Amino acid sequence: MFAEIAFLLYVGHLLADYPFQTDHQAGCKAEVGRKGWAANLAHAGTHLLTCGVLLAIGSLTLGWHLPLIPAAAAVLWIGATHSIIDRRWPVTRWMNAARQAGWAERGGAAHVDQTAHITALAAAALYLAA
Template identity: 60%
Template sequence: MFAELFILMYAAHLAADYPLQTDHQAGCKASHGAAGWRANLAHVGTHFVAVAVALLVGHLVLDLAIPVLPAVLALVWIAGTHAVIDRRWPVAAWMRFARQAGWARHGGAAHVDQTAHVLVLVVAALVLAAI
């Protein structure tokens, strides 16, 4: 069940991060103040809904046994961590710690960002599959 859950949630993540994310969200989600948080939370809401739909599809189409409370907790975990990662400072901090300043200047932050999101999805899929 892990593989099915991960693939469904990863597909939902990709949809929410690329075709469903507005230019405004992408450009402002890491901005300081209320406007930045509004853009960030609108983007995170898209993730929440996309992953919820993916889990529902997994339940209805693939007959995956996904209990409601663990599913909701997984959605909160995914949305909450996504909000923090997309503020961009955690990625920048990691890249400074890992001595990746050159890679950061040449587009590496986007790869580190996506890796962090994928690791969050792996944890969520593992926990859901273990229940």
């Protein structure tokens, strides 16, 4: 069951991060102030909704019996971690601590960002499958 949950959450992540993310959200989600937080929370909400819908579809079609409260907690975890990671400072701090400034300048931050997101999804999938 872990593999199926993880796969659906990953598909939800890709949908929410690429075709469902607006230009405004992508450009403003890390800004300081109300505008940045509004874009960030709207984008995180897209992740909540998309992953929640896919978990519901998985439950209906694959016969999962996911308890509602743990499933809601997992989806909230995905939204919250996505919001924090997308503020960009966690990735910057990680790359500075790991002495990856050169890689960051050559586009590495996007890879570290996605790795952080997928790690959070894997944790949610493990939690639900346990």
